[in-house]
Amino acid sequence: MPHNAPDFRHRAELTEKMDEPCSREQLRGCLRDLALTNRLTMAYRPLLRWLDALEIAQPHLAGPLHILDVGCGYGDSLRRIERWAKRRGIAVALTGLDLSLDATVIAAEASPAESAIHWVNADVFSYTPRQPIDLVVSSLFTHHLASDHIVRFLQWMERHAQIGWFINDLSRAPIPYHFFRIFSKLARLHPFVQHDGPVSIARAFHPVEWRDLCFAAGLGQQDVQIQSFKPARLCVARRKAQSREERQ
Numbered sequence: 001m002p003h004n005a006p007d008f009r010h011r012a013e014l015t016e017k018m019d020e021p022c023s024r025e026q027l028r029g030c031l032r033d034l035a036l037t038n039r040l041t042m043a044y045r046p047l048l049r050w051l052d053a054l055e056i057a058q059p060h061l062a063g064p065l066h067i068l069d070v071g072c073g074y075g076d077s078l079r080r081i082e083r084w085a086k087r088r089g090i091a092v093a094l095t096g097l098d099l100s101l102d103a104t105v106i107a108a109e110a111s112p113a114e115s116a117i118h119w120v121n122a123d124v125f126s127y128t129p130r131q132p133i134d135l136v137v138s139s140l141f142t143h144h145l146a147s148d149h150i151v152r153f154l155q156w157m158e159r160h161a162q163i164g165w166f167i168n169d170l171s172r173a174p175i176p177y178h179f180f181r182i183f184s185k186l187a188r189l190h191p192f193v194q195h196d197g198p199v200s201i202a203r204a205f206h207p208v209e210w211r212d213l214c215f216a217a218g219l220g221q222q223d224v225q226i227q228s229f230k231p232a233r234l235c236v237a238r239r240k241a242q243s244r245e246e247r248q
């Protein structure tokens with residue numbers, strides 16, 4: 001049967017299997033293969049580069065650097081951050097937040113015993129952090145949201161992230177869409193990932209859409225950095241202190 005590719009001019013209104021009810025074992029298989037895909041596509045690189053570029057100097061902080069990962073899924077991004085911080089001797093407090101209780105249980109089980117990451121089951125829009133957050137990060141989360149919710153999420157991060165925030169998501173384009181559709185089948189990735197991967201790309205963004213979403217959230221072009229990374233990532237970074245310095 002011929003494949004009906006979406007119209008890449010607009011964000012597709014499609015649903016993902018991982019957002020529908022499923023068993024914990026199904027979700028575990030899906031999240032594990034999503035983490036494998038993250039590793040194979042070097043998806044942590046943009047975030048780790050951004051963290052390095054922040055040049056966090058511990059003495060300037062009142063305590064450990066508190067990083068919140070929204071929509072943490074398998075928790076692989078936070079485990080990478082934990083290793084990054086350990087190598088650099090930066091004391092961190094790491095929180096992984098997910099709407100799915102099963103995801104937080106799976107993330108905790110996938111973490112080594114010595115990991116100190118705190119896993120929280122909550123909807124970000126009704127979550128009030130117990131302690132101040134320095135950085136809010138997310139990966140493959142925003143494309144799950146409708147535009148008005150993305151604007152709310154941007155405003156939520158602006159309110160809660162004291163130093164800055166980083167969105168790591170996908171770029172909407174036909175080549176990665178078809179490449180991943182074929183690759184995920186050949187590699188026999190979890191059936192949810194075979195379905196949701198191309199759908200995620202079709203639900204993702206063009207840079208101009210991020211500019212409009214940031215503008216709707218009250219952020220100007222000088223406040224955010226929108227950058228593409230190969231393969232198929234489009235990231236939005238906000239560094240509050242730097243923006244203040246630059247305006248002075």
Ligand SMILES: C[S@@+](CC[C@H](N)C(=O)[O-])C[C@H]1O[C@@H](n2cnc3c(N)ncnc32)[C@H](O)[C@@H]1O
Nearest residue numbers: 034071072073098099100103123124139140141
């Ligand atoms: C595609 S997964 C991304 C997992 C992981 N961050 C990664 O990069 O592989 C998106 C995650 O966002 C979570 N999520 C969706 N809506 C949410 C919300 N309102 N608050 C918190 N988490 C949410 C889902 O449960 C899911 O685990």
